Amino acid sequence: TGSSVQDLFVEHGEAHFRELEAAAVASALQEHHGVLALGGGAVLHPGTQQLLREQRVVFLDVSLSAAAQRVGLGTNRPLLLGNVRATMKALLDARRPVYEDLATHTVVTDDLTADDVAARIHQLIQENATP
Numbered sequence: 527t528g529s530s531v532q533d534l535f536v537e538h539g540e541a542h543f544r545e546l547e548a549a550a551v552a553s554a555l556q557e558h559h560g561v562l563a564l565g566g567g568a569v570l571h572p573g574t575q576q577l578l579r580e581q582r583v584v585f586l587d588v589s590l591s592a593a594a595q596r597v598g599l600g601t602n603r604p605l606l607l608g609n610v611r612a613t614m615k616a617l618l619d620a621r622r623p624v625y626e627d628l629a630t631h632t633v634v635t636d637d638l639t640a641d642d643v644a645a646r647i648h649q650l651i652q653e654n655a656t657p
Contacts, residue, residue: 547574548568551564567617589636
């Protein structure tokens with residue numbers, strides 16, 4: 527859209543942002559043949575959930591403590607304004623059941639580097655490859 531996520535939230539609201547996000551995810555799933563990393567709220571859209579049920583989905587699980595360290599308390603994420611830690615906990619608690627329901631595989635990432643996570647995902651895919 528040429529706007530930042532923050533500007534979209536302020537000017538048009540979260541619902542508008544989520545509709546744009548759902549359309550982008552649907553397009554990417556149709557056109558892209560590789561790894562697609564979704565934002566944490568993308569899977570909340572019913573249409574996106576339906577599309578993801580036809581895909582291999584890896585839930586990158588993270589504890590509240592590790593998530594707070596990664597995002598930081600001085601974040602510029604629109605949904606984390608105010609009490610960042612409490613808001614983050616509420617978001618994780620609300621979203622976790624959806625993530626778990628859609629996941630083909632789960633990787634707990636707390637103590638892993640990005641390379642470790644990628645290696646674990648590759649291992650899971652290889653172990654569960656269809657001949």
